[in-house]
Amino acid sequence: GQNIDQPTEMTATEGAIVQINCTYQTSGFNGLFWYQQHAGEAPTFLSYNVLDGLEEKGRFSSFLSRSKGYSYLLLKELQMKDSASYLCAVSNDYKLSFGAGTTVTVRA
Amino acid sequence: GAVVSQHPSRVICKSGTSVKIECRSLDFQATTMFWYRQFPKKSLMLMATSNEGSKATYEQGVEKDKFLINHASLTLSTLTVTSAHPEDSSFYICSATGDGYTFGSGTRLTVV
Numbered sequence: 686g687q688n689i690d691q692p693t694e695m696t697a698t699e700g701a702i703v704q705i706n707c708t709y710q711t712s713g714f715n716g717l718f719w720y721q722q723h724a725g726e727a728p729t730f731l732s733y734n735v736l737d738g739l740e741e742k743g744r745f746s747s748f749l750s751r752s753k754g755y756s757y758l759l760l761k762e763l764q765m766k767d768s769a770s771y772l773c774a775v776s777n778d779y780k781l782s783f784g785a786g787t788t789v790t791v792r793a
Numbered sequence: 794g795a796v797v798s799q800h801p802s803r804v805i806c807k808s809g810t811s812v813k814i815e816c817r818s819l820d821f822q823a824t825t826m827f828w829y830r831q832f833p834k835k836s837l838m839l840m841a842t843s844n845e846g847s848k849a850t851y852e853q854g855v856e857k858d859k860f861l862i863n864h865a866s867l868t869l870s871t872l873t874v875t876s877a878h879p880e881d882s883s884f885y886i887c888s889a890t891g892d893g894y895t896f897g898s899g900t901r902l903t904v905v
Contacts, residue, residue, distance in 0.1 A: 720896075726899065727898045728896050733893065779825075780839060780842060783837045
């Protein structure tokens with residue numbers, strides 16, 4: 686089975702940095718994705734990790750350690766529009782299994 | 794980039810009726826499409842995997858006779874919720890594999 690854990694909620698100040706952790710236990714692994722989802726909308730792709738290490742993409746970075754079953758998403762220079770739910774998803778046999786999502790609230 | 798169009802975005806139907814949701818890949822061919830449902834403040838739960846020209850593969854606990862999936866072409870998959878009941882009210886999202894996983898904009902189904 687799949688077990689993907691991430692914190693439920695996080696709050697941060699505009700301009701700050703927030704790190705969202707994700708731990709997973711899955712029967713197989715083809716890669717790990719991070720998505721952003723605003724309420725009532727579809728998820729939008731943020732990052733993808735298949736090998737260990739850090740992937741940087743503008744203000745967003747994602748890290749993966751396959752041996753530890755651990756990933757994090759780093760959001761820098763937070764903006765109000767970054768308030769959303771962030772979903773960690775693991776690809777296994779090319780099907781995605783999602784964590785419950787972390788709601789990030791950015792305060793002025 | 795890859796675009797997936799999902800229609801309708803919102804639908805309200807009476808209990809006992811059927812609702813069809815369409816998912817189209819606009820600028821790429823999608824051999825495989827996935828259907829998810831999402832309850833408020835919950836994660837996306839995979840319902841089924843749809844492969845063009847073959848029967849869909851349903852996840853455990855998903856009734857295939859209730860959630861009919863048809864993937865008749867490389868660009869279109871449909872999900873029909875048959876004999877809908879209020880407990881079927883949810884947010885349904887499709888995704889297609891092309892350049893990674895691309896999601897449709899979702900369908901908010903309300904059964905009254």
